[in-house]
Amino acid sequence: MKMIIEVTGLVKRYKDYTAVDGVNLSIQEGEIFGLLGPNGAGKSTTMNTLLGLLKINNGTVKMFGKDFSKHAKEIKQSVGYVPQDLAFFETLSAIDNVTYWGKLYGLRGKELHTSVQEALEFTGLWDRRKGIAKTFSGGMKRRLNIACAIVHKPRILFMDEPTVGVDPQSRNNILESIKIMNQNGMTIIYTTHYMEEIEAICERVAIMDFGKVIALGSIDELIDSISTGTRLSLELASNTDAAISLIKELEGVTACNNINGVLDIHLEKEERFLTGIMENLIRKEFKIKSMTLEKPNLETVFLQLTGKKLRD
């Protein structure tokens, strides 16, 4: 697998405060790589150092196999950036904004014209190309932000929380377009504190907290790495306490408590333990009124590693 970004021992300090503290990352060409972490974890700072927007205090960054500090100008030609804050001119039209960014990246003439049209078509803004940016809805502004970032057809696209403040439909549109860009060969680095977005689009993820990468791998690998299993909430028609005695004895059950009349059951990971509980309850003629199942996810991984929730 070809590494398109290699980061070693990255440190970034703001005066005395260490915002990025010895980060190592290897990002493969063609993947959608997620940087997940709570507010202030150091995701944007990491991204901004990789983009050369912030000077690093220590460590090395290589992109396309080249040392960033020596080949910054050349590398930047093949990199795009969708910043967290909207980065276009409010008083210009969509087409003028994207053309401006295309020119900044050195596009001219027919190539510029075609690339601008493609970027606006891809983001669904071609029909509104003459509209002034400040009159656009939140979702359209986010899409314009993306169009400006991809006009020069970068090989790597950094996206810093590109769905902040958009409605669910626009969010889904943005996530779908990221998948299409990726299928067309673009490597995407995506930061968010929404675990659901990472689960929807990313192949691998680095979880950050206090400037450090505390876990790195595919979503399945990270979930497999923790001991927390499935949690089952079960409401029975009657005989809840009798059910507790039964369930506690079953294989794979690590805890079973009565919380306000609802059974809170913690299970080891395998599916067969859940089947075992159901079979036993039915055999003993317990009547189930309702049940919910909570499988471990990236939030659980974060909780187990740090003792806190992603969005605390």
Ligand SMILES: Nc1ncnc2c1ncn2[C@@H]1O[C@H](COP(=O)(O)OP(=O)(O)OP(=O)(O)O)[C@@H](O)[C@H]1O
């Ligand atoms: N210019 C700055 N000067 C001083 N401290 C800063 C500066 N920028 C960021 N920080 C601090 O560095 C830490 C990491 O910030 P950063 O923006 O990288 O986090 P983040 O994970 O991207 O958070 P968010 O999800 O809120 O964007 C925070 O504690 C933040 O307050």
